[in-house]
Amino acid sequence: MELMMWKVSYETGHAKLDEQHKGLLATFERMQHALVDEGDGGDAMELLAELKARTAEHFRTEDELMERFLYPEEEDHKGIHGRLIAQIEELYRRVEVGQTAMTPPVVKFLESWLTDHIQGEDFRLAEFLIAKGNQA
Ligand SMILES: [Fe+2]
Ligand SMILES: [Fe+2]
Numbered sequence: 001m002e003l004m005m006w007k008v009s010y011e012t013g014h015a016k017l018d019e020q021h022k023g024l025l026a027t028f029e030r031m032q033h034a035l036v037d038e039g040d041g042g043d044a045m046e047l048l049a050e051l052k053a054r055t056a057e058h059f060r061t062e063d064e065l066m067e068r069f070l071y072p073e074e075e076d077h078k079g080i081h082g083r084l085i086a087q088i089e090e091l092y093r094r095v096e097v098g099q100t101a102m103t104p105p106v107v108k109f110l111e112s113w114l115t116d117h118i119q120g121e122d123f124r125l126a127e128f129l130i131a132k133g134n135q136a
Helices: 015-037 042-068 074-096 104-131
Strands: none
Touching: 015 042, 015 104, 042 074, 042 104, 074 104
């Protein structure tokens, strides 16, 4: 699938992080399509589960890199990862029990959360890693 929502301004220059970020945004894109095309939310829910798993895996990658290269902002950055994962898990639970509907604005909110994080903390991390000679 063509990735519509990827922007050059999301590119950190670190190949591995960029590849994983693209994968996460592709999942958002598929969720948005599922919500618009089907309306019952079933596929969107499966995609939300996939997003949860992919996000956790991605954060593990970044967390490990921060540890390995003794990143000075490690604690704050990991804290932000923890909060974002908690938000996704909370949304998943609420949708599961019918307290919240999976709607395009809900997905958009999470997506903005993630892209703000990419353009903020992840850019700083990528710059640091590249300076340390790690860029893939
Ligand atoms: Fe990231
Ligand atoms: Fe991050």
